[in-house]
Amino acid sequence: MTKRGPGRPSANTEAVSPSKILSEALAILDAKGLEGLTMRALAARVGINPMTIYHHFVDRDGLTRALADSVYSAVHPPEDGDPRARVAGLIAAYHSEVLKHPALTLAIFSRPSVFPGHARRITSDLNKLLEEAGLSPDRSQLWGHILVDYTHGAALAVALAGEHNLSQSPSPNTGDSFDDGLNELLKAL
Amino acid sequence: MTKRGPGRPSANTEAVSPSKILSEALAILDAKGLEGLTMRALAARVGINPMTIYHHFVDRDGLTRALADSVYSAVHPPEDGDPRARVAGLIAAYHSEVLKHPALTLAIFSRPSVFPGHARRITSDLNKLLEEAGLSPDRSQLWGHILVDYTHGAALAVALAGEHNLSQSPSPNTGDSFDDGLNELLKAL
């Protein structure tokens, strides 16, 4: 691989796509944690100049936002089932993505500008589902907050534990204890 | 104030105490958020050389740990009252400190090495209280996790909102909605 100077690449060489950058960024995040994901490290891994990333994303926060979008855009409530089961399904889907990428969770939570987007949508989905389940608007909002806050708190615990021992075997009970708590909450709902 | 060169300060000049450094650090955190708290900015505010901080704290994480300790060491369950009320009191005390220093919450949550200390103690206090309230050990642990995770999730929401608009008027409903959720959870307990 000969070194390339500055200038637009010729058309036959395949382009550096944003999605390639995102997937490599996620790989670094999963492997090395939040501190391992630097613009320079990402560029090196993709094989491009650090500044090229800025052509596709406004800045580091923009990159993280895009990363969060790409991961959480798949989180939706199941289409069938009784409303209560759909609530459980939505939270479970959300939590499942969190478990897959603990360091991404930490990145989202530690950067104020990254957080709101996906959390707002999921909260609003949840509120709608709770109303469909027969709760009053007030109680839907109350329980929406309870469930989302509980999920975020649990996610945080997982993310922090994960950062502490990257590349060690994951603690085997995180998923179960979350589900137990969620079931208990749904009973009270 | 004449500039001082290197060397130990004379005895009549009052010492730079760790607690002074901590209180100024907390002031910066409250005023400028997590990103405003740098070793250099803190040193400038205290009026000392950045490296002097390292005489009192091992590194930036150590400083943050000490900060968290100084704030959260006052969080304990009330000594009287029925066990359920003491649970509520402990969680409320914890949450109250969180509300006072949103950026500290964020600092704790984003640094894996800072988090565990105070959270573990509070969780263990909580578990004991729940057993005193008559719950089985299993259910005490389950509800301990639920309550702590809920509190952390809610704290996170406050912290992130606070970082977004530092020095603006705080959102007036954060405290109430937390208490509403907590009451609902305690009913189900």
Add this chain to the structure above:
DNA sequence: CAAATTATTATACGCCGTATAATAACGTCG
């Protein structure tokens, strides 16, 4: 085919945390 646009790289700036070393006052002990 010239000019504008676009995708990339090169260089550099100002921060950051902190390692290392120098310095000056203090405490100890003969």
Add this chain to the structure above:
DNA sequence: CGACGTTATTATACGGCGTATAATAATTTG
């Protein structure tokens, strides 16, 4: 009381970070 080790501080410097600015070369457009 003086030598000397200890302690609290400052000075300097290093490597890494995000990213502003500018140069460069291929493509697209008129």
